Amino acid sequence: MGVLSSLYTGVSGLAAQGEALGVIGDNIANANTTGFKASRAEFQDIVAKSLKGILGGNQIGRGVKIGAVNPILVQGNTDQTEKVTDLAIAGDGYFTLKGSDGESFTRDGSFKFDKEGYLVTNDYQRVQGFQADDKGTVQNKLGDIKFPRALVPAKPTTKMRMDLNLDSRVQTAKVFDPKNPYDTSDYSTGLEMYDSQGNKHLVNMFFNKTADRTWSYHGLVDGKEITGAKPDEMAKVCEGQLTYTTDGKLDTETQSMSAFNFKGGALQNQVVKIDFGDSITTDKGTGMDGSKQYGKESDLISWQQDGSAAGTINNLSFNDEGILTALYSNGQTQDIAQIALAKFENPEAMFKVGNNRLKEARDSGAPALGGPGRAGRGKVMAKSLERSTVDLAMEFVNLIQNQRGFQANAKTITTTDELLGEVINLKR
Numbered sequence: 001m002g003v004l005s006s007l008y009t010g011v012s013g014l015a016a017q018g019e020a021l022g023v024i025g026d027n028i029a030n031a032n033t034t035g036f037k038a039s040r041a042e043f044q045d046i047v048a049k050s051l052k053g054i055l056g057g058n059q060i061g062r063g064v065k066i067g068a069v070n071p072i073l074v075q076g077n078t079d080q081t082e083k084v085t086d087l088a089i090a091g092d093g094y095f096t097l098k099g100s101d102g103e104s105f106t107r108d109g110s111f112k113f114d115k116e117g118y119l120v121t122n123d124y125q126r127v128q129g130f131q132a133d134d135k136g137t138v139q140n141k142l143g144d145i146k147f148p149r150a151l152v153p154a155k156p157t158t159k160m161r162m163d164l165n166l167d168s169r170v171q172t173a174k175v176f177d178p179k180n181p182y183d184t185s186d187y188s189t190g191l192e193m194y195d196s197q198g199n200k201h202l203v204n205m206f207f208n209k210t211a212d213r214t215w216s217y218h219g220l221v222d223g224k225e226i227t228g229a230k231p232d233e234m235a236k237v238c239e240g241q242l243t244y245t246t247d248g249k250l251d252t253e254t255q256s257m258s259a260f261n262f263k264g265g266a267l268q269n270q271v272v273k274i275d276f277g278d279s280i281t282t283d284k285g286t287g288m289d290g291s292k293q294y295g296k297e298s299d300l301i302s303w304q305q306d307g308s309a310a311g312t313i314n315n316l317s318f319n320d321e322g323i324l325t326a327l328y329s330n331g332q333t334q335d336i337a338q339i340a341l342a343k344f345e346n347p348e349a350m351f352k353v354g355n356n357r358l359k360e361a362r363d364s365g366a367p368a369l370g371g372p373g374r375a376g377r378g379k380v381m382a383k384s385l386e387r388s389t390v391d392l393a394m395e396f397v398n399l400i401q402n403q404r405g406f407q408a409n410a411k412t413i414t415t416t417d418e419l420l421g422e423v424i425n426l427k428r
Contacts, residue, residue, distance in 0.1 A: 003423070005048065005062060007416040012063025013409030016043055019066045020402045027390045028399075035107030035356055036388040037071040038395075070348050076107075076386040084316050085111040085119065088386040091378020093341035096369060097125035097357065098144070105342050105367065107386055108356035117147035119324075123355045129324070129337040130371065136335040138323065142369065145337045148313065148326045152334065154198025156267060157307030160191055161275045162205070164291050167298040168248065170209045178236055181206045181220055187298035194307030195260075196267035198330075201225055203237065213244040213251075213293060219274070227261040227268065237261075238274055248294045249287030250279045308332050322372040322380035341377045342367035 020041040030036040044067035048060045078088045087109030089095070094105035104125060111127055114120045119127040129145040132138045170186045177184040185206035193201055206218045219238035229235035240255040253276045260270040277283075277290010311330030318324055322339030344350065349363035360367060372380045 003416055003419050005060075007413060007420075009061070009063040010409045010412035010416060012046060012065060013412065014406060016041075016064045016066050017402050017406040017409060019069075021399070021406065023069055024395055024399050024402060027395050028392065031388055031390040031392055031395075033108075033356065033388050034110055035076065035386045036390065037073055037076075037107070038388070038390045039069050039071045040398075041066050042068045042070060072389065073347060074389050076389045078381055078384045078386055081383050081385055083110075083383060084318070085113065086383055086385050087111065087318060087322075087339065088381040088384035089341065089372075089378045090381050091376075092347075093343050093372070093377040094347075094358070094367075096128040096142075096340045096342050096367070097121060098128055099123075099125040101353070102359075103367075104353060104357040104359050105350070106357050109380075110385055113147050119145040119147075121355070121357075123357075125355075125357065128340045129322070130340055131337050132335045136333075138335060138338045138371075142340055143337075145324065145339070148316075148334070148336045152311050152313075152326075152328050152330070152332060154194065154196070154310045155306070155308045155332075156196040156198075156270055157193040157272055157305045159273045159275060160193060160203075160303070160305045161277075162191070162291065162303045163277060163289075163301045164189070165296060165299055165301065166207060166209070166215055166242075166244075166291065166293045168213075168244075168293045168295045170298075172209050172211060174208055176206060176208045176216065176218055178218065178220060178234060181218070181234060184208075185218075189300045191303055191305065193260075193272065193305050194309060195262040195264075195270060197264060198309035199262065199264060199266065200309060201262060204234070207298070210241075213246070215242045215244075215293075216240070217242065217274075225262055227263050238272070240274060242276060242291065244293040245280065245287065248292045250277050250291050251287065252281045253277075253279045254282070318380060318382040320372070320379050320381065338371055339380055340369050341372050341380075342369050343375070343377050344368075 023039055023041045027038045043064050046062045046065055048062035089107060094107060095109060097104045097106060111119050111121060126144045128142055130138050131141045131143050174184050174186060186209050187207040189205050191203045191205060193203055201221055204220045208216050210216050217240055218236060220234040221237050223229035223233045223235045224231040226235040237260050239257040243252045245251050255274050260272050261268045278285030280287040308330045311328030311332060313326050314329050315327040324336045325333055326336055327333050344367060345365035346363055349361050350358040351361050353359050370377055
């Protein structure tokens with residue numbers, strides 16, 4: 001009977017509109033949930049029968065159903081925060097997590113370090129990343145991101161680099177005397193270096209012009225710091241020779257002595273290379289980068305060395321490539337790990353497991369893991385969080401629309417009830 005079928009049609013409308021109201025209510029409830037993606041209910045009609053069979057046309061509908069509830073995967077706005085471990089993804093991708101229930105994914109980057117030093121979510125899922133080796137080189141090795149060691153070991157100096165100008169106008173008259181170095185040298189300067197235990201030492205460098213375009217250098221350290229040296233005298237630790245071309249470029253550099261033997265249990269015969277630049281003959285270079293001999297006052301332009309003392313962590317930071325870097329009190333920095341992002345062929349098919357987490361589903365495809373900014377993955381924004389994509393104004397418009405739809409389907413049922421009443425009243 002057609003009247004009865006309209007009753008069931010109205011019931012299907014009530015059920016579908018009620019489910020749609022539930023989706024809208026969920027969106028509104030998560031308007032302030034970090035990384036939340038608003039969803040929408042998508043309706044499908046129900047066909048009861050066709051009056052002409054396979055010929056088509058003349059089909060009678062029997063209501064509506066919820067065909068799917070799909071997330072709208074658009075980029076949410078990002079808010080700046082002051083928390084180092086707050087991260088937001090600008091573009092495609094999901095943070096990768098591991099916990100007791102296996103692997104999951106999220107857009108919520110409100111992370112923190114737990115008591116064991118692991119980077120975790122608010123429900124203690126461990127954030128996954130590509131690990132760096134002891135030299136700070138990120139490797140293709142996925143694992144938990146962990147707080148770096150609080151104390152970084154000392155690093156002995158292995159190379160000292162000097163860029164300076166030696167005055168070509170100096171006359172070749174002085175003979176260097178290590179017992180009276182300042183009066184018997186043409187130019188002097190000081191450099192700092194570290195022994196194997198991270199103790200800092202001052203190396204005084206003295207330069208003497210021995211011939212046109214030829215200079216000798218001598219490195220001296222306070223004798224009380226050198227094994228076997230007299231405490232009241234300067235001890236020689238290195239010496240060598242520099243030669244220059246007629247246009248003042250560095251031609252050769254030779255180091256004829258290296259005796260860095262510091263006291264206090266430090267490594268003896270510490271190997272330290274003294275480098276003066278891109279020499280033409282010695283380094284097969286151009287002679288343009290490094291020390292020169294020009295007709296101007298001798299001066300140290302810049303210097304550097306690769307050693308450091310032991311240090312403790314002062315700060316941690318992420319960059320836009322998702323690399324976690326530790327800054328130590330000794331001025332050294334070291335990369336710890338890189339955030340891993342997962343990309344899916346069909347991210348709309350992932351299923352929610354609560355706590356802002358999603359899991360791989362059959363129709364979503366397998367996660368393709370990689371670094372931020374690669375192969376279509378988004379970048380990571382440090383000290384930022386992605387806001388929910390819920391538009392409250394639009395949600396309230398949808399709420400009114402679905403509410404009226406619910407009322408209209410209810411009216412279909414009440415009208416059908418009145419018609420059934422008329423049928424019952426046919427016989428009195």
